[in-house]
Amino acid sequence: MGKRYLLHYAIAHPEFRFPELQSISELFDFNVGLPEEEEERDPNRHFLIVELEDEAHARTIAKRCILIRAVYELWATATTYGELHQEMRLNQDLWKPFSTETFCFDVTASNHKIPDARQKDIIEDFAYMAYTGDIRIKGATNVLTYLEEYPRKNIVRSKSEGDRNFQRAYFGRLIEKGGCRELVYKFDVKQRAYYGNTTMEAEMSLLMANQALAAPGKLIYDPFVGTGSMLYTAAHFGAMVLGSDIDGRQMRGKRLTTPGIIQSASQYGVAHRILDCCTFDITRNPFRTGGILDAIVSDPPYGVRAGAKRLGRAKERPTQVPPEGTEYTISYPRMPYELSELTIDLILLARHLLRPGGRLVWFLPTVTEEYQDVDIPDCEGMELVANSEQNFGKWGRRLITMRKASSDDFPYPSFNAATRHAELGGKGTPSATSGHKDFREKYFARFPSTKKIVKEGKPLG
Secondary structure (H helix, E strand, O other), rough: OOEEEEEEOOOOHHHHHHHHHHHHHHOOOOOOOOOOHHHOOOOOOEEEEEEEHHHHHHHHHHHOOOOOEEEEEEEEEEOHHHHHHHHHHOOOHHHHHOOOOOOOEEEEOOOOOOOOHHHHHHHHHOOOOOOOEEEEEOOEEEEEEEEEEEEOOOOOOOOOOOOOOOOEEEEEEEEEOOOOOHHHHHHHHHHHHOOOOOOOOOOHHHHHHHHHHOOOOOOOEEEOOOOOOOHHHHHHHEEEEEEOOOOOOHHHHHOOOOOOHHHHHHHHOOHEEEEEEEEEOHHHHOOOOOOOOEEEEOOOOOOOOOOOEEEEEOOOOOOOOOOOOOOOOOOOEEOOOHHHHHHHHHHHHHHHHEEEEEEEEEEEEEEOOOOOHHHHOOOOOOOEEEEEEEEEEOOOEEEEEEOHHHHHHHHOOOOOOOOOHHHHHOOOOOOOOOOOHHHHHHOOOOOOOHHHHHHHHOOOO
16 A cells, blocks of 8 residues: 655646546656545545655656645644644654654645644644754755635635635645746747747646657657647657647748757757658658657637648549640648548547557537537547546537557548548447537637537537
8 A cells, every 4th residue: 555645736727637647657667656536536625635655756746747736645634723733643653753854834725825824833732743843944855835715715715714614624845845836927929930920838838748648759749730839748748749730830930040940949958859840731641650659739720810731622623734835833722621521531540540548639619518428439449538528608629549459550630521530430429419520610600509409400510
C-alpha cells in the first residue's frame, strides 16, 4: 500500500483532470490509486487524495500535469478541526522523521481567505509537533501546510465570510509546486511571435500534448497544423514533430524569409525538433507506409473560423481543353470536407499510421443537446481512452483520445464516402443526426432545438 498524497488543482477544466493524470501515469509507468467514494472523486473540487508508491511519482505529477497547482504528502484530513489534530497525533510516524530539519508553515484555503489572526492561531495549535529544526521563511527543507476546502461561492461576498465553515481540512508536507502552470504563460498566444485567428490557446495545447504522451523519442504529427500550436508544446516535452495543412499560407505567414511556424518555434527554443511542415491534403497524403507515428494530435477545422477543405469538386465539370497555343496551368479545386466525414477519415488514417499503443488526440465540436456517446465512431483496432468536454452552453468541444489497441497492420484508408463506414469495422457508426454532423450550419443557425425541428416535421441535418 502506498502513501497518501494530496493534489491541489487549478480551477480550470475540471473534466480534463482525470484523463491527464492517467496519461502522465501511463507515460512514466506508475500507478495512481484513486478514492473509491464518488464524492471524493468529484472533479469540481480543488483537492484530490491519491495513493502513490513513491515520492518521485508525486514529483513527476507536479512537474508534468498542466492542471496541478501543488502536490503534498498528506498526514491528516478531517471534516472538523478537532478531528484533524486527533488524526495528526495518531500519525506521528509520518511527520516525526522531519522534526529536526528546517521548516516553515503555510496556511491557505480554496475559495476563501483565512483571516490573519486565525492563521496565527492555527500555527500555534500545532505546537505539540515540537519541531526542533530552524524556522526559515524562505528555503526551508519542509513546508508544513494547512489547507481548508470551502464550497465554491455563487455570489460576490467578503473573502473571509463563512470562516471555519469548511468542507474539509488537510495537513501535510509540500512535495512540489506545479511546475507546468507557468508554461501556460510561456506559451501565451498574445506573447507569440506568430499566430492566427485559429490558433489554439496555450493551456489546451499543453493538455493535448500530455494526452498524446509527448516525450523524448516520440514522433508526433499534426495533420491540420495551422499556425503550429500543438507542435510547440509537444516539442517542448521532447518529442520530434511534423505537421501538414492543405493551405500552406497558414504555416508560412507573410514573411518571405523565415516561415511563421519556425519563428514561434525559435522563440520557444524547439525549432530543432520540427522535422518539417508540408502542404498537402490528408486524403492525398505522401505517406507510403503505416505504423510510423507515436501520436497524431490536432484541432481539425470545423467551419466557424476556418472551414475544412479537401481536393476535388462537389460537382464534376466537363473537361475543358485550352485553345492551341495557350499556356496550360494545373488548378487544384477544393470542396468542403464535412466534419462527420473528416472525423471517420482521421480515425482510419490514425489506425494506419500509428504504432501499436500510439494515440490519436483531437477536438470534436458537438451540439450539446444532440450529442450521444455513439457519435464517437467505433473503429476496429482503436479504443477510446478519454472523452472530455469543454462546455460553451449550446455547444461544446470534446477532447477525444483514442489508442491503437492492435498490433495488426491496417490498410490505407480509401477516403471514399461509399466505403468509409464499412472500413471502420466497428459495432456501430455515428448517427445521421450526430452532435457534430453539419456543425457549421447549426452553429450559424444558432443551434435550433432538435426537438423543435422534429415537432415541426422539418428534415434533420
